[in-house]
Amino acid sequence: MRKTEGEGAVVRFGLLGTIEAHVAGEPVDLGPARQRTVLAALLVDANRPVSLEQLVDRVWADRPPLRARESLYSYLSRLRGSAAGRGLEIERVGGGYVPHVDPDAVDLHRFRRLVAEAHDADDEAAAELFEQALALWRGGALTDVDTPWADDLRRALAAERWAAELAHADLRLRQGGHAELLADLTERTRDHPLDERLAGQVVLALYRCGRQADALAHYERLRQLLAEELGADPSPPLRELHQRILRGDPGLAAPEADAVPNQFPAAPSSFIGRGDELAALTAAADRRVVQISALAGAGGVGKTWLVLHWAYAHRDRFPGGQLFADLHGFSSANAPLAPSVVLRRFLGELGVQPSRVPPDPDAQAALYRKLVAGRRLLVVLDNAADANQVIPLLPGSPAATTIVTSRRHLAPLITRYGARHLQLDILTQDEARALLAARLGAARLAAEPAAAEELIGLCGRYPLALAIMSRHAQTRPRIPLAEFAGELRDLGLDALDHEDPAVSLPTVLSWSLRALSPDQRTVFALLGIAPGPDIALPAAAALAGLPARRTGRLLTMLEEASLLTRRAGGRYAMHDLIRDYAAATAERDLAQEEREAALRRVIGFAVHTTRAADHHLDPHRQVVRPAPLAPGTEPLPLPDAPAAMAWFDAEHATLLAAQRTAAALGWHEAVWQLAWGLHNVPEPPRDAPRPPGGVEGGARLRHAPVRSGRPEPRAPAARRRAREPPPARRREHAPAGGRRPGRAQRRRHRAGPRPARAFVGLAPAG
DSSP: OOBOTTTOOBEEEEOSSSOEEEETTEEOOOOSHHHHHHHHHHHTTTTSOEEHHHHHHHHHTTOOOTTHHHHHHHHHHHHHHSGGGGGOEEEEETTEEEEEOOGGGBHHHHHHHHHHHHHHSOHHHHHHHHHHHHTTOOSSTTTTOOSHHHHHHHHHHHHHHHHHHHHHHHHHHHTTOHHHHHHHHHHHHHHOTTOHHHHHHHHHHHHHTTOHHHHHHHHHHHHHHHHHHHSOOOOHHHHHHHHHHHTTOGGGSOOOTTOOOBOOOOOOSSOOOOHHHHHHHHHHHTSSSOEEEEEEOOTTSSHHHHHHHHHHHTGGGOTTOEEEEEOOSSSSSSSOOOHHHHHHHHHHHTTOOGGGSOSSHHHHHHHHHHHHTTOOOEEEEEEESOHHHHGGGOOOOTTOEEEEEESSOOHHHHHHHOOEEEEOOOOOHHHHHHHHHHHHOHHHHHHSHHHHHHHHHHHTTOHHHHHHHHHHHHHOTTSOHHHHHHHHHHHGGGGGOOSSGGGOHHHHHHHHHTTSOHHHHHHHHHHHHSSSSOEEHHHHHHHHTSOHHHHHHHHHHHHHTTSOEEETTTEEEOOHHHHHHHHHHHHHHSOHHHHHHHHHHHHHHHHHHHHHHHHHHOTTSOOOOOOOOOTTOOOOOOOSHHHHHHHHHHHHHHHHHHHHHHHHTTOHHHHHHHHHHTTTSOOOOTTOOOOTTSOGGGTTOOOOEEETTEEOOOOHHHHGGGGSOOGGGGGGGOOTTSOOOOHHHHHHHHTOSOOGGGGTTOOOOO
């Protein structure tokens, strides 16, 4: 906006009425009528070139004076020198002029901008924008100019104004302003008796004011007038409105003006961390599009806490209200809630009387979307089973923000509706420590720092597990934290169980299994007993005894159910607690023969692929002949030595775990054959990082030789002993020729999870 020199005053121009200019709110003399017309002819095309011929035509039409150009130059010169000229720069270009001016300083251009913004805004903001735009009019445009050009422009601008008034009326009707609007609408019908959009507004306002007979009578008068004047029937939208009134469509009911829902449960009292996820939710809510965030994560990882904390922190963003629904996708309830049940609840919160709720679910969804259209509203759909449960509940308006939480990746929401996917993981070490401090007090943690760190480690930084152990410690303040850590170490998941299913981690995890198919459930259970911190697709296929393509699909479904994490390089891993639950599921649901067959397949896969990889690295070495693989199981084809070395690098920890598992089960041939194949693999450094969230060296395997080699569940304290062969078995691992390993070799046996050189003395017989 241009300002006068020295005064800093704003210059504004008016065309929506008489031609005016104001400097600092004071009117400016614009000279005679022709000079004002020249100014208007330029300002209509602000910042665009206007040719000399156009100016002459706009000012004089077909009756220009003999010296029209000279007169025009004189008017332009006077305008430049006037006070109004300080807000307008008239530049000569080619055969015309360009009027440089701030568009917002001209009421015509300001009107058009406000109307355009109103069409893109939510209803609350649009109402204010329409009111600002329509308030700029002071009568008809250019009322003091009488030329054909001005007449044409007046008609065009009157049409723009009328369209804005109708749009504003539609908006006010959506907001429940029918009673205040009715008198104004009725007055407008006198000047626009054949306008069907206006007639529809009058009919709807009358109906919502309880005057159904008057609404039908107004429609009938318009129908007769259209037939007499134009020989036409009412438009389809108007006829449809008439039919809906006749059948008493509840969708025509006015929304309650004061129905601002606020359904949210209480916010969590202590919320720690999650800064990146909170920022991502805020960024998603800032987008000027349909805003949907799909938050996924395993049961008990803190999805609902996160959303409630964010919602309460940003309540001022949503003056239109907040809707919350627990969809019971994964809970103790018998079945997930049907969308129609949630829609009825939402409609009630939005002010719809139960008698006016349509019985048809599609009609319910349509009414819901109509009522929330334009509202700055937050809708949280918590604990969704799948996308089909969510889609009917989406507002569909850019003004609304929707957050969906689920244990599953809701692919249709992401693909079809552009939802932003957020995956919630476990806490960081600092966040886990802060959570314990918030619940138990910093002094208690400072008194037992080692026990606190052990608790965090045993809980795997899993939020629900930390909350459960915090409850144990909080309700027993005289018991040391080290004692709770010992219970968790010895009892494992049993220490995190409770009669109340909502605060029992095993029960919470069990709800995820309900949505799995039998094949998915079996693979989930088998992954719990698979050796190693993670697993690749070929080994998983051997474990499951299924083709690789089928296994890959099953792994993907488990990943989308937040029970499995895919890492770089096509490897899959479970959180320790989820893996413990998977192992318990295998023990409970799978027969011993089925578990043992799966372990034989995956260890046989490891033995055969190790033999092939070792042959690439040392083709002249003695060839080991392993036992045949189970039908349908194939070793991984490795084309050359670099591929073999890459496979050894990726699988090293898993191969060691497979070796320990075989030793624990008494499968000694597999033990020495793995050791033989790993002979040429360099030892990794002792401080080499292991992938997070996995199970190191089978430390959490629930198997050990108890009776006749049968795999039995072990207490967590015994899991460490399963890392290496039992002492009674070590002589059976002696090399060919009857020589026992030397002292150094025995020390390496006791060293625990080191590379295959722990069995370096093992060799094939013969």
